[in-house]
Amino acid sequence: MDIILLERVEKLGNIGDVVKVKDGFARNFLLPNKKALRSNEANRKVFEKNREKIVADNAVKRTEAEVEAKTIDGITLTLIRQSSNTGQLYGSVAVRDLIDGLEAEGHKVPKSAIVLNKPIKAIGLYEVKVSLHPEVAVTIKVNIARSPEEAKMQADGVNVMEAMFEKDEAGFVEDYDPNAEPGATAEVSNTSDEATAEA
Numbered sequence: 001m002d003i004i005l006l007e008r009v010e011k012l013g014n015i016g017d018v019v020k021v022k023d024g025f026a027r028n029f030l031l032p033n034k035k036a037l038r039s040n041e042a043n044r045k046v047f048e049k050n051r052e053k054i055v056a057d058n059a060v061k062r063t064e065a066e067v068e069a070k071t072i073d074g075i076t077l078t079l080i081r082q083s084s085n086t087g088q089l090y091g092s093v094a095v096r097d098l099i100d101g102l103e104a105e106g107h108k109v110p111k112s113a114i115v116l117n118k119p120i121k122a123i124g125l126y127e128v129k130v131s132l133h134p135e136v137a138v139t140i141k142v143n144i145a146r147s148p149e150e151a152k153m154q155a156d157g158v159n160v161m162e163a164m165f166e167k168d169e170a171g172f173v174e175d176y177d178p179n180a181e182p183g184a185t186a187e188v189s190n191t192s193d194e195a196t197a198e199a
Contacts, residue, residue: 001020001021001022001023001026001027001038001039002018002019002020002038002039003018003019003020003021003026003030003031003036003037003038003039004016004017004018004036004037004038004039004043004044004047005017005018005019005035005036006034006035006036006037006047006054007035007058007134008058008134008135009030009035009036009134010134015051015054015055015058016047016051018039026038061133062133062135062136064133065132065133065135065136066133066136068107068132069132069136069137069138071107072102072107072109072130072132072138072140073138073139073140074138074139074140074141075105075107075140075141076140076141076142076143076155077098077101077102077105077140077141077142077143078143078145078148078151078155079093079097079101079142079143079144079145080145080146080147080148080151081093081123081144081145081146082146083122083123083146086161087122087123087124087160087161088121088122089120089121089122089123089144092119092120092121093119093120093121093142093144094116094119094120095111095114095116096111098114098116098128098140098142099111099114101142102140109130109132113130113131113132114128114129114130115128115129115130115131115137116128120142120144122144123144123145123146123150123154123160123161124144124154124160125141125142125143125144125154125155126141126142126144127139127140127141127142128140128141128142143155145160
């Protein structure tokens with residue numbers, strides 16, 4: 001289907017471009033969201049008649065988005081979540097969680113602005129794109145941790161999972177007897193050796 005774009009659409013074109021797209025994409029996304037018109041003689045005339053107004057409206061929206069972008073660009077959202085010992089989250093962090101986090105920081109962002117290709121399922125630092133306008137996009141950092149202390153460590157550049165496993169290795173080391181039964185501790189095997197020596 002040929003369409004006339006009413007705003008810039010990433011990987012498609014700019015305002016006024018006539019582009020060919022799949023019918024489903026046009027019917028389900030572009031046309032209902034008023035991002036495009038079907039390309040026919042009547043719509044072309046309507047578009048040309050209103051081109052200046054469309055371009056002016058777009059410029060106003062872009063300016064508003066640029067102002068908002070300056071307040072959001074580069075901020076770090078810290079989300080505290082429960083996870084397993086391997087860092088896998090119990091439940092994932094989705095767009096809704098990010099919007100709630102931004103609102104808590106005083107930023108009103110529409111759901112469609114958050115570009116999250118797949119939900120976040122593990123603790124760590126992530127970069128998420130926020131597209132406030134087709135021509136204005138910023139990046140926010142999302143710090144997902146199990147505690148505020150862990151979040152601070154991650155923000156300082158420490159890989160929390162690696163640090164946790166290093167601690168385990170440097171901790172208690174069990175006395176190992178190569179002749180012991182599988183699962184038996186060193187103490188149990190020593191007492192059984194003494195019992196056989198006495199007998």
